[in-house]
Amino acid sequence: MDPLLEQLLTGFVDESQEIYERITRNLIELENAPAQGTRFDDLARGLHTLKGSAATLGLDELADLAHRMEDAILPLRGSAQPLPPPLADAVLKSLDTWMARLRATAAKTELPDLRPALQLLTQQPAIEPAEVRRAEPAELEEPQTAEETSWRVSTRQVIALLHEVERLREVRLRLDERRRDLDKAAHQIDRLGTQVQTAEARAVLMSMRRALGSDGEEAADIVSSMEDGLKAISTMPVRTVIEPLRRAVRDLTKATGKLARLSVVGAEVSLDRRVLEQLRGPLVHLVRNAVDHGLEMPEVREKAGKYREGALTIRVEQQGNMLFIEVADDGSGIDLTRIREAALRRGVAPVEELATMTTAQMHQLIFRPGFTTRTDVTDVSGRGVGLDVVRDQVHALHGHVEVLSVPGQGTRFILTLPAELGSSPVLVVRCGEHQLGLPMAAVESSRVARARDLRVGRARVQLEHQQQLLPVQDLGALVGLRQPEAPADGQPILIVHAQGRRLALSVDEVIGDKELVIRPLPMEVRDLPAWQGAATLARGELVLILRPDFLVNLEARPESGVTGTRRALVVDDSLTARALHRTTLEAAGYTVHTAASAKQALEQLRHAAYDVMVTDIGMEEMDGFELTAAVRQRPETDGMPILLVSARDSETDRRRGASVGADGFLTKKDCVSGRLLSEVSAVIARRKGLS
Amino acid sequence: MKTQPRQEEAFAPELNALLERRAARVREKPSDAGEESVLWVAEFPVGEDNYAIPLDLLRAAVPLRMVTPVPLSPPHVIGILRFQGQIVTALSLASLLGGRGWREDPAVLLVVDPGFGRLVAVDCERIPKPVGLPLKQVEDARAKATGAVAEVTLPGLRQVQLLDLRELMDRREKR
Numbered sequence: 001m002d003p004l005l006e007q008l009l010t011g012f013v014d015e016s017q018e019i020y021e022r023i024t025r026n027l028i029e030l031e032n033a034p035a036q037g038t039r040f041d042d043l044a045r046g047l048h049t050l051k052g053s054a055a056t057l058g059l060d061e062l063a064d065l066a067h068r069m070e071d072a073i074l075p076l077r078g079s080a081q082p083l084p085p086p087l088a089d090a091v092l093k094s095l096d097t098w099m100a101r102l103r104a105t106a107a108k109t110e111l112p113d114l115r116p117a118l119q120l121l122t123q124q125p126a127i128e129p130a131e132v133r134r135a136e137p138a139e140l141e142e143p144q145t146a147e148e149t150s151w152r153v154s155t156r157q158v159i160a161l162l163h164e165v166e167r168l169r170e171v172r173l174r175l176d177e178r179r180r181d182l183d184k185a186a187h188q189i190d191r192l193g194t195q196v197q198t199a200e201a202r203a204v205l206m207s208m209r210r211a212l213g214s215d216g217e218e219a220a221d222i223v224s225s226m227e228d229g230l231k232a233i234s235t236m237p238v239r240t241v242i243e244p245l246r247r248a249v250r251d252l253t254k255a256t257g258k259l260a261r262l263s264v265v266g267a268e269v270s271l272d273r274r275v276l277e278q279l280r281g282p283l284v285h286l287v288r289n290a291v292d293h294g295l296e297m298p299e300v301r302e303k304a305g306k307y308r309e310g311a312l313t314i315r316v317e318q319q320g321n322m323l324f325i326e327v328a329d330d331g332s333g334i335d336l337t338r339i340r341e342a343a344l345r346r347g348v349a350p351v352e353e354l355a356t357m358t359t360a361q362m363h364q365l366i367f368r369p370g371f372t373t374r375t376d377v378t379d380v381s382g383r384g385v386g387l388d389v390v391r392d393q394v395h396a397l398h399g400h401v402e403v404l405s406v407p408g409q410g411t412r413f414i415l416t417l418p419a420e421l422g423s424s425p426v427l428v429v430r431c432g433e434h435q436l437g438l439p440m441a442a443v444e445s446s447r448v449a450r451a452r453d454l455r456v457g458r459a460r461v462q463l464e465h466q467q468q469l470l471p472v473q474d475l476g477a478l479v480g481l482r483q484p485e486a487p488a489d490g491q492p493i494l495i496v497h498a499q500g501r502r503l504a505l506s507v508d509e510v511i512g513d514k515e516l517v518i519r520p521l522p523m524e525v526r527d528l529p530a531w532q533g534a535a536t537l538a539r540g541e542l543v544l545i546l547r548p549d550f551l552v553n554l555e556a557r558p559e560s561g562v563t564g565t566r567r568a569l570v571v572d573d574s575l576t577a578r579a580l581h582r583t584t585l586e587a588a589g590y591t592v593h594t595a596a597s598a599k600q601a602l603e604q605l606r607h608a609a610y611d612v613m614v615t616d617i618g619m620e621e622m623d624g625f626e627l628t629a630a631v632r633q634r635p636e637t638d639g640m641p642i643l644l645v646s647a648r649d650s651e652t653d654r655r656r657g658a659s660v661g662a663d664g665f666l667t668k669k670d671c672v673s674g675r676l677l678s679e680v681s682a683v684i685a686r687r688k689g690l691s
Numbered sequence: 692m693k694t695q696p697r698q699e700e701a702f703a704p705e706l707n708a709l710l711e712r713r714a715a716r717v718r719e720k721p722s723d724a725g726e727e728s729v730l731w732v733a734e735f736p737v738g739e740d741n742y743a744i745p746l747d748l749l750r751a752a753v754p755l756r757m758v759t760p761v762p763l764s765p766p767h768v769i770g771i772l773r774f775q776g777q778i779v780t781a782l783s784l785a786s787l788l789g790g791r792g793w794r795e796d797p798a799v800l801l802v803v804d805p806g807f808g809r810l811v812a813v814d815c816e817r818i819p820k821p822v823g824l825p826l827k828q829v830e831d832a833r834a835k836a837t838g839a840v841a842e843v844t845l846p847g848l849r850q851v852q853l854l855d856l857r858e859l860m861d862r863r864e865k866r
Binding site for chain 1: 738739755757758759760761762763764766767768769770771772773776777778779780781782783785786797809811814860
């Protein structure tokens, strides 16, 4: 093929795809509306453009087929009636063949036969031209063409630019941090007095502070304008992917005898082109799945008191740099009995495991490879290929997919994906040693706890807030860091809302709000329901970002600290040591809380009781001996079993441990599962013996 | 494209230089060794045992710091960290192996590519050293191995546990 023609063909395929989607949308709409007006004009214009462009490139067969489609449609212009469904069908099928042929021509693969399409169009009954004026296609306004002075830029180059913008954003954050450092330095100088020497230094610092402030603002402007520019280059509206789904719904409902209407909210949201391209498949699958598995037949819906026509909704929402896409139907919901039967039939899980699974865990089974509840294979489904692919594709985009379903009311699939551009306002709070982020969109307000506003019951704590009683939750307990604590007088409380629910969330400290780029978590922890992602703070450390829906869904959350289980507090300044002790103790049925320092351990012990404390000896500020002594001095903890763990095996340490009140001593190399557990059991038994 | 790490991930310059030298040393294969007959591995201790991973999988050895713990994560997850712009999970190797003892608190993270398209970091007590394991013994050990660890017996009856990290993580995920 002529290289020039080859290049032109590539562009023509892209252009035709857009026109194809437009024509499809118009045909579907005109099946239910009079064949006139701007929609009809746009349809005619599209077919005419396909014909003209194909002829220009010497693709005569395609020009001819487009011409035949025009011939079939144009006599209806101005009609008060909608397009007859058989005609719409014939044109849609011919259009599919047209596109397939064009793609095959560009890809130099086997060309599909055009004859069936031509035959289908010929078979359409002749239509008398409507009485209203019929414009010749030649008179139609030509579609706007792209600016001639465009550049070809590779995706890789755009991605590289995106990453640079992200770096620039981080530089801006660091500038803010430096300005705060300067403030601290100025404050220190202030404390020294107002001597002439310090006044001069202070003036220099203030001038630097102003300069840094102005540099920071300029960097923010640059980030913002670069993002706008890149957005224009690299994104397109979600509509381009969602609109073709109307066709899929139409064809599928016709094939299955069901009725459905697809509504789209947020189609104007613009997204990274690569993301959109990869979302096409998952969305098609979810919509087909909703029609085939979700929606009931019209008569069944009627009996259940629903509209005959099922409602399918796609909702797209971008919050900061996170994107949420929901595909929902108002059908019968996921049938857990059928899931269980299919899981057994396919050997996905043993009976005992299935019996103990929660609803959410059962729902997750539908994402297993090869899983289907169908026993027959249809054109639409039953092959067990699909939802696992959806999940894999969403994972490939660093996102995750969830399913929520209510029997008889419908099913919602929620895809959460990171968007390449943009940042999210996040409120950073402290909880124990952890800094955690909350999307600002979910934070209604903040206040401090006052005893007069708190209603502390045996099972729950409520806060009277603006003449409403809100449930109070301790963030530290929600994320499994400690036992729940009622907020102390003056403790910060955030009023959080999500999914129509409100909650008062107590935290240890509100650090402040920041504009952060939320990135997805790595695969190993991505499916944890508490976390939306992580963001980098100015000094390079990562902060985890909470999911507001996790916070408000109290009943959906797995119980942390189940009553009756044994509780252990592990104190060690080594992250890995804490992880290892946790592994061993949790496997033995303990609920484990951890502390990174003795000070933190004492704080936790002030609020909760533990069955055993396992503590490292070599810690900064306060070591394990001092911690043990401090614990023994408190009446509420003086009888708690304590096991000291040390990196060195020293007789002196053993003796010192015993003298300050420890019940046992173990070296880290002895911490093989059996030894740690047996020693923990031994110290508990020893303490019981003492009491 | 710039190859230096971003400022916020960078450690003190002298530490960075030291790590770079160590990584280069670990990657370096002695020239006099018979390339065909050995598998180059990075060997390091976990408790009383010596473990090894194929050198090809090793991307970096970095100090165990700037790791953010992830509450509610499985116990074998130490936390997450940034490595060359990516967020990487740090895993406790001793925990993955089923809860081993250790001689000193791990101070090093090995960033490895287990072969499923993403990096992970595993902890170890010391910077690993490069060792050539005779291929014959490696093949024998792998043939006998039933799990993620192949026990390679070297001359002098010294034993090295050769890890199949991918298998180890797959098994953990299936649990």
